[in-house]
Amino acid sequence: MSDFLNDWLTEDTCETKENNHQRVWNVLVVDDEPDIVNVTRLTLNSFTYKNKTLNVQHAYSASEAIEIISHSTDLALILLDVVMETDDAGLKLVKWIRNELGNHMVRIVLRTGQPGYAPEKSVIVDYDINDYKLKTELTAEKLFTVVIASLRAYDSLWSLEENRIGLMKILEGTSSLYRISSLKQFASGILDQISLLLKFPPEGILVMAKGMQPDTPERLTIIATTGLYETLEADEQGLINQPELTHNIALAHQNQKSVFLHPHDVLCIPAHNGHIFFIYFSPIYEIDAAEQALLEIFCERMSAAYDNYHLFGQLKKSQEASVVAMASLAEHKDEDTGLHVLRVRDFTEAIANELLQNGHFTDELTQGFLSKVGWASILHDIGKIGIPDCILQKKGKLDSDERTIMETHARMGEDILFKASELIQGRNYFSIAADIAGGHHEYFDGNGYPRGLSGEQIPLSARIVAVVDVFDALMSERPYKTAWPLNQAIDYILGRSSSQFDPLVVQAILALVTEKRLPPVLCEYYGLGKH
Structure with missing residues (x-):
């Protein structure tokens, strides 16, 4: 994209929309003859195109x-003389506009009274101009033809460019929505993209859906709002005190397509799982066909992005269900563990997030890791399914041979899970x-089992669960022991x-323990008082 277009696109969005929908066409007459300038201005002042006058x-x-x-980003047409302060001043200006400024949108019509200085054939070939006229042949009628043709070309170019920009925004914006992890993020992404796509942010946007409540699938659920619509509410009949908008939503639902009835435009986004999203916004201008x-x-x-989010969620839940099922097998063998x-x-x-907030292990504590490590920890003792019941459920202390067999559960569990992974x-x-x-049975100093790993040779996930597993066991009552007091458990860990x-x-x-920043269920279990 040219520097000119980059500058234009980074202007304030409100100003940009005003420029695109302004009621005038900006035209610049460049000529060193005042009489030519005055006559041209007088003639052009009476022109209109698409209900816009010429400025x-x-x-x-x-x-x-x-x-x-240099200070204009919305010039539609330049009527340019060739010979001014120098014989080729006009031609140099053309090169500056196209090459240095990077403006390839403005239409440039060369007008000359001295064709010998700028032969038509060579100028048309060598310079990026859109027309070449002798001043003597530009009557009012021909000037009208030249100007209207140039404005039409300019308008078409901007329509193409705006469509290209709009498509780029859709592609860039929705690509991020394929990484969403919650419905709230999805709705927030819709709000952001609508504002960007329309270029002129509406006074408010309302994101709603049907099918979100299994018991009342036809009821509207308000998911996200901005601006004027933050106080709107819905009931079984639709949006409260909004009959026209409710009607348009019903129309969009019935036809499974968007409804453009200014000022109550409703976008319809059907999803494959039966949910239907509706986006309402009220732009200050009527949305055109493009x-x-x-x-x-x-x-x-958006529909594809939501389907992707939903399918990812189902896959995630399936994996979590598999984890729970496998953990249940281990719990069935070892009744002491309970919850x-x-x-x-x-x-x-909680610990993984605390470490990240404190700036530790930032390379390892990615969002992917944080979203999985808790559920993965459920399977820390899955290897116990291979331990004989007589050892696993023994009420007294294990002898050395039994201890050796018990310790095999670490490698056994690792092998089972690695094959699944x-x-x-x-x-x-x-x-x-x-x-x-x-x-999780390795020691930081290398004296643990099964491999005798030490320090950061032990995976971070295992180093976290090693502490958690012991702390929770100390704080829990088992058939062979009572729960320890909190201060003794802390001293043991320290x-x-x-x-x-x-x-x-x-x-x-x-x-987390001393500041009582654990989840409420843990605070209650460990007797930490109010969360």
Whole structure:
């Protein structure tokens, strides 16, 4: 894109829309003969095209014209003399406009009274102009023809350019919506993109949907609002005190297509899962056919983005369900754990986020990791399904041989989860869970099992769960022990910082516990008082 267009596009959006829908065409007459300028202005003042009059400016030299053009982004036409302060001043100005300024939109018509200085054939070939006329042949009628043809060409170019810009905004904007992780983000993205696409932000936008409430699928659900519509409410009949808008929404629903009935335009975005989204906005001007076409493309992209979000959500829930099912197998074997794994999940997520907020392990604590590590931690003891019941459910202390067998659950769980992870491309619940299962009994100083790893050789996920697993076990009552008091559990964890546990993880867990910043269910379970 040219520098000129970049400058134009970065102007204030309100000003941009005003320029595009202004009621005048801006024309610049550049000629060193005052009489020619005056006659031209007088003639052009009576012209109209598409119900717009002409705003005619003038310059008596190329240098004056440069000053005017430099501060104008909406010139439609330049009627340009060739010979002014120099014999080729007009031609040099053409090159400056096209090459240096980068403005390829303005139409340029060369007018000359001395064709010998600028032969028509060579000028048309060598310079990016749109017409070449002798001053003597430009009667009022011919001037009218030249001007209207130039304005028509300019208008068509801007329509094409605006459509191209609109399509680029749709492509750029909706690509980000393919990465959304919540319905709120989806609605927020719609609000942002509508404002950008229309170039002139409406006074408000309302995003609604049907099918979001299983018991009353026909009821409108308001998802997001801006501006004037922030106080609107809906009931079983539609939007309260908004009969015309409710009617247009019903019309869009019935026809499964957008309704453009200014000022109550309603975009319709049907999704494959039965949900239907409606976007209402009231622009200050009537949406034209080109903009309607762009908005329809936008709706199609939004529909695909939402379907992608929904399918991703279903896939995520399927993986989570698989994790829960596998964890249930382990719990069935080890009845002592109860809700232990769910507390481990919530505590693990809290610590991972605390570490990130404190600026630790930022390369590892990505959004993908944060969204999976809690659920993955549920499977930390999945390997216990391979441990004999007589050992797993023994009420007393294990002897050395039994302890050796019990310790095999770490490698066993890692192997099971690693094989499952290979069926799914990329980093997933099972690959993270494999790291946790195989590493949460490793010690930070290298004295743990099964491999004797130390420090950051142990996966971060396993270092987090190592602390959480022990803390929750200490704070929980088991058939062979009573729950420890909070201060004793804290002292135990502190006493093993840098030996058994990662000191940064210990810092994080202690901050969350002492400052009572854990999820409410954990605060209640650990007796931390009010959250």
